[in-house]
Amino acid sequence: MILYQLRCAADHEFESWFRDSSAYDAQRKQKLVTCPLCGSPEVEKAIMAPALGRGTRKAEEPAPAAPAEEAAPAKVALMSEKEQALREMLKAVRQHVEANADYVGDEFASLARQMHEGDVEKRSIYGEASPDEVRALVEDEIEVHPLPSLPDERN
Numbered sequence: 001m002i003l004y005q006l007r008c009a010a011d012h013e014f015e016s017w018f019r020d021s022s023a024y025d026a027q028r029k030q031k032l033v034t035c036p037l038c039g040s041p042e043v044e045k046a047i048m049a050p051a052l053g054r055g056t057r058k059a060e061e062p063a064p065a066a067p068a069e070e071a072a073p074a075k076v077a078l079m080s081e082k083e084q085a086l087r088e089m090l091k092a093v094r095q096h097v098e099a100n101a102d103y104v105g106d107e108f109a110s111l112a113r114q115m116h117e118g119d120v121e122k123r124s125i126y127g128e129a130s131p132d133e134v135r136a137l138v139e140d141e142i143e144v145h146p147l148p149s150l151p152d153e154r155n
């Protein structure tokens, strides 16, 4: 892209972007380059813009895709707020269970079964159980719940 400082027949000066110098020549011949103030197609190059090729100039180039790009971050912000709320909820559930139940580690499945069968007094416990142990407990209608874990808390 190239920025030209242009001047019309009525001496209005304005700037315009072109793909390259031949694009400017072609558009000028077809009278597509017109003064934004008076609409005159009689334009000529004033001076070569001194900022040609500099990043700051290029950044000012109008970008048609800008509105869509502005809309996207807001949507992401909403998602992360929801995720944050969900994280807090899961954390609260975990903290409640950990504060009110006994940690029994891998004894969980056998203890849960003994409580269910009345061999051990019922109380709230939490610990680890393999998928097979959990399936067996559920099949015997022993109510167990997976304890939610947060991705960054897994070791």
Ligand SMILES: [Zn+2]
Binding pocket: 008, 009, 010, 011, 012, 035, 036, 037, 038, 039, 040
């Ligand atoms: Zn003009």
